[in-house]
Amino acid sequence: MIDGARFRVPFNKPFIAGNELRYIKQAVITNGHTSGGGAFTQKCQEWLANNLRSGAAFLTHSCTAALEMSAILCDLQSGDEIIMPSFTFVSTANAFALRGARPVFVDIRPDTLNIDETLILPAISPRTKAIVPVHYGGVACAMDEILRIAMDFGLVVIEDAAQALLSTYKGKFLGALGHIGCLSFHETKNVISGEGGALLVNKDLGPELVDRAEIVWEKGTNRKAFFQGHADKYTWVQLGSSFLPSEIAAAFLLAQFEYAHQIVDKRRSLVSLYRDLLKPLEDSGFIQLPQTPRPDSDSNGHLFYILTSNTDERGKLIDFLARQGVMAVFHYVPLHSSPAGKKFGRMSDRLPVTDDISSRLLRLPLYFEMEPDDVVIVSEAVHQFYLR
Numbered sequence: 001m002i003d004g005a006r007f008r009v010p011f012n013k014p015f016i017a018g019n020e021l022r023y024i025k026q027a028v029i030t031n032g033h034t035s036g037g038g039a040f041t042q043k044c045q046e047w048l049a050n051n052l053r054s055g056a057a058f059l060t061h062s063c064t065a066a067l068e069m070s071a072i073l074c075d076l077q078s079g080d081e082i083i084m085p086s087f088t089f090v091s092t093a094n095a096f097a098l099r100g101a102r103p104v105f106v107d108i109r110p111d112t113l114n115i116d117e118t119l120i121l122p123a124i125s126p127r128t129k130a131i132v133p134v135h136y137g138g139v140a141c142a143m144d145e146i147l148r149i150a151m152d153f154g155l156v157v158i159e160d161a162a163q164a165l166l167s168t169y170k171g172k173f174l175g176a177l178g179h180i181g182c183l184s185f186h187e188t189k190n191v192i193s194g195e196g197g198a199l200l201v202n203k204d205l206g207p208e209l210v211d212r213a214e215i216v217w218e219k220g221t222n223r224k225a226f227f228q229g230h231a232d233k234y235t236w237v238q239l240g241s242s243f244l245p246s247e248i249a250a251a252f253l254l255a256q257f258e259y260a261h262q263i264v265d266k267r268r269s270l271v272s273l274y275r276d277l278l279k280p281l282e283d284s285g286f287i288q289l290p291q292t293p294r295p296d297s298d299s300n301g302h303l304f305y306i307l308t309s310n311t312d313e314r315g316k317l318i319d320f321l322a323r324q325g326v327m328a329v330f331h332y333v334p335l336h337s338s339p340a341g342k343k344f345g346r347m348s349d350r351l352p353v354t355d356d357i358s359s360r361l362l363r364l365p366l367y368f369e370m371e372p373d374d375v376v377i378v379s380e381a382v383h384q385f386y387l388r
């Protein structure tokens with residue numbers, strides 16, 4: 001683990017909104033409720049359902065857990081196939097491989113770095129059960145096209161919206177467009193609870209999924225129906241597991257939700273400043289900046305990256321920035337080239353864009369308490385590297 005504290009501008013700094021301790025005290029001392037499923041869990045779920053206009057929300061202890069819940073909800077059989085990008089975090093694939101399904105890796109688009117929707121159709125086989133679009137950096141996938149393909153072939157769409165809280169696509173919130181959406185509140189995300197996540201279920205696309213998700217979330221039991229008087233026995237009815245976060249984590253998260261819109265606004269403004277300051281380097285052909293191909297969609301400013309010319313240059317830039325006190329990091333090792341990706345998954349075809357992008361992408365520092373002056377420091381250091 002790299003020690004971010006030794007950098008003048010660290011890569012990330014977790015933000016404390018203010019009410020976290022007060023709410024934790026309320027949960028633990030006043031309510032006397034520390035396990036999951038209490039008043040704070042309820043409030044967080046309401047916040048998500050209201051703010052993302054999603055049918056139902058289930059708080060989980062991570063986005064990984066939400067993805068695993070979604071894999072259980074898909075009722076997968078060994079050998080079923082799930083279409084997803086290779087340029088993503090391991091949990092996207094792991095969740096399905098755990099159920100015996102095979103991730104089928106599809107290449108990404110060079111503009112959004114999201115799954116290339118035109119390559120989904122050729123990747124579909126008789127075993128395909130679901131498509132998992134990943135909204136990289138909170139930038140929307142081509143959801144209309146993806147949902148149309150899913151409808152045509154009777155597939156489930158599970159959005160990996162780990163990085164996409166409050167990002168929009170044509171006025172709708174990411175995570176609330178597919179059948180299921182998975183969010184992360186890990187400490188590296190915009191809104192945090194240490195480890196945390198949520199599963200969103202779209203009632204319009206899968207009304208029966210809500211009741212089933214309730215059971216999976218309740219460790220495979222009909223606990224909720226029992227407590228509501230709809231079942232006379234509390235018993236094991238299907239597969240499930242322990243997915244709830246504690247009330248302590250939910251209390252922390254609610255304090256963060258209260259600040260979520262300000263966090264996103266600030267991060268968007270920092271991204272926009274990075275863009276302005278680094279544009280001259282793009283114009284001179286030294287680097288490439290992220291593209292924003294959809295004027296009708298808005299990202300949540302989750303991350304900012306640049307593309308260098310090649311891997312060697314990226315390594316030298318990371319070292320140069322570190323010497324200037326700036327911490328910059330690269331991102332995913334493509335899953336199709338990882339040992340487990342080769343064992344549990346398969347490539348739909350060659351993945352040249354994934355291979356190219358992952359070898360050149362460099363993420364620059366971005367966090368809520370970052371000041372515009374910090375963005376200037378980072379950008380000037382990048383300029384110095386290229387113009388020395």
Ligand SMILES: Cc1ncc(COP(=O)(O)O)c(C=O)c1O
Nearest residue numbers: 062063064089091162184186197
């Ligand atoms: C695309 C993507 N999916 C899933 C996850 C897993 O999230 P969590 O750490 O909350 O389990 C991450 C984490 O960074 C991610 O980037």
